[in-house]
Amino acid sequence: MSLQLSQTLYDQLRAHGEETYPQECCGIMLGKAAEGGSLTVHRLVRAGNTRTDSAHNRYHIAPIELVKAQREGRAAGLDIVGFYHSHPDHPAQWSSTDFAEAHWFGCAYVITAIAKGHAEITNSFLLSGSGEDDKAFTLQTVTLAGE
Numbered sequence: 001m002s003l004q005l006s007q008t009l010y011d012q013l014r015a016h017g018e019e020t021y022p023q024e025c026c027g028i029m030l031g032k033a034a035e036g037g038s039l040t041v042h043r044l045v046r047a048g049n050t051r052t053d054s055a056h057n058r059y060h061i062a063p064i065e066l067v068k069a070q071r072e073g074r075a076a077g078l079d080i081v082g083f084y085h086s087h088p089d090h091p092a093q094w095s096s097t098d099f100a101e102a103h104w105f106g107c108a109y110v111i112t113a114i115a116k117g118h119a120e121i122t123n124s125f126l127l128s129g130s131g132e133d134d135k136a137f138t139l140q141t142v143t144l145a146g147e
């Protein structure tokens, strides 16, 4: 049940959070889900942080961006396998808001802690369950593969 991505994508994902610091960054991960639950990321789609009320500790991906990413993925034979965002000066742990707003079961939610503008820990949480009653985040292994 690991999340696999190339070193290049991993670096890009983390760099995005450094660029938007002290605001949060967010984006969509396109890839493939294998039997058994492992996810492989093939492409990242950056999303604008549309939340203007408190962009430093909340993120939101606009529905139109989600649809666009889904369409881009479909054209390339890829699905949405997860989402990523950054936590400026906060640990790479999901917040209650992150949990409340997570609805894509079987998808990975990646969080990178950005401390004083530098990417530190990156964690991935798999959203398991089938509905609001039994959903859960499980820390999953991030595997860096070659190109």
Ligand SMILES: [Zn+2]
Pocket: 057, 085, 086, 087, 094, 095, 098, 111
């Ligand atoms: Zn968060």
